[in-house]
Amino acid sequence: MSQILILDDEPAILQSLRRMLRVAPCVYGSQHFDLQIETFVSARAALERARHEPFDLFLTDYRMPEMDGVSFLKAVKEAQPDACRLILSGYADLNALTRAVNEVGIDRFIGKPWNDYELVSAIAQALAHRELLLENRRLADLMRVDIGDLSPADLEARRLEAIEPGITRVSWAADGSVILEPDPESEAPAGRVI
Incomplete structure (x- = not known):
């Protein structure tokens, strides 16, 4: 669909x-x-x-x-x-x-x-063009994993990010804890890719 x-x-x-x-x-x-x-x-x-x-x-x-x-x-x-x-x-x-x-x-x-x-x-x-581009990117990423230029974890992070943008970003509090729901009024630091 x-x-x-x-x-x-x-x-x-x-x-x-x-x-x-x-x-x-x-x-x-x-x-x-x-x-x-x-x-x-x-x-x-x-x-x-x-x-x-x-x-x-x-x-x-x-x-x-x-x-x-x-x-x-x-x-x-x-x-x-x-x-x-x-x-x-x-x-x-x-x-x-x-x-x-x-x-x-x-x-x-x-x-x-x-x-x-x-x-x-x-x-x-x-x-159709979009599907072709996405399939070419997927195949190129698999090749990069095979030759060691991309780790399987990085490939999985890319896949998850494509499905749910922002899912691989984590906001950290000053004390080192993870902020699950950032307060829109606070100056939370930008998320970090995990």
């Missing part, structure tokens, strides 16, 4: 995208992707969700009142660097497109009004 977050400040657009993606098969070559979709009209709410829930793909509008799509995807990239990033917009500014590619590394810029087939194909292609 591929987790997708869609952000647009227009609820009608979100309903249309959700409806279309529910019925259109998301296929690339022999790969079929079942999509689980979450939609947001607020960039801040979507960003908060992205900080706590892993997604495979983010699809966002470019022009929104709280923040533009590039700023949103830039923040998302910090939280989930391996997720696919697509921009859907009726605003076709070359500078905006250049900024999206350079700052965020978007996978695709799709114009509004979109062609359903083109949009579903772009999503499937991005998801």
Whole structure:
């Protein structure tokens, strides 16, 4: 199941995208992707969700009142660097497109009004490319373990970090104890990788 977050400040657009993606098969070559979709009209709410829930793909509008799509995807990239990033917009500014590619590394810029087939194909292609990159990284890490450049413990820490970002970081108190739930008002030191 591929987790997708869609952000647009227009609820009608979100309903249309959700409806279309529910019925259109998301296929690339022999790969079929079942999509689980979450939609947001607020960039801040979507960003908060992205900080706590892993997604495979983010699809966002470019022009929104709280923040533009590039700023949103830039923040998302910090939280989930391996997720696919697509921009859907009726605003076709070359500078905006250049900024999206350079700052965020978007996978695709799709114009509004979109062609359903083109949009579903772009999503499937991005998801297939992501799976290939992750598999290549996994195989390269196994090779690094085999030749001794990476320890099995470090490989496991990477695997856990991919599943649950931040799980390998520990916050220590001044007395040497582990802080399980940091107090947001205190100046707790940054976590240390174990």
